[in-house]
Amino acid sequence: MAENIHERVCQMITAMAGHEVHGLRNSQLADALDVSRPTITRDLTTLQRIGVVEEIPGLQGRWRLGPKLIQISRAHAEGMARIKASVAEIEQRFSRTPL
Template identity: 40%
Template sequence: MSKDAYDSPAQQRILKALVVLAGNEFIGISPTDYAKALRVNPGTATRDLHNLREAGFAEQIQETGRWRLGPKPVQIALAFATHLERAEQRLKEITNRYSREI
């Protein structure tokens, strides 16, 4: 089976949406700018943003109506950083153990 048989334009668009939202955490992005960035119509943009919000990946700024990343991707990034720190510490411990002179 070819790779194309597994491609889903809707899923690919949602993943690209995270990249569009990233970097706009303070001022957010308007639904219109979101739609333009992903080259979709306003209805599709509304549906995307709703689904991203339901999953915790986007949130709407109440004061402005603009959108930004929600807590979920930040939580994932922080969990990764924590696990990376633990792995680095473990590697240092192993390195120290094996580099001691007898």
């Protein structure tokens, strides 16, 4: 059981990973986190408002991770690629034979 709301929200996000197509029901999340359904519903509503999760269109009552997390993940990957390119450029400059 989660110690606080922050820990519970992180556990919810982790539990929802890999369920992008069919999502999870409130009851599945409540059971997985060992908390009440009303608590999960309240948390999902908050996370939906900020774009972290979404109710799957056409599958009422099923939830999945929202686009905001994917956008954050992609921004991280792009940032890492820029860093790798910078390091490669520095390595290239410093690996040249001195004149």
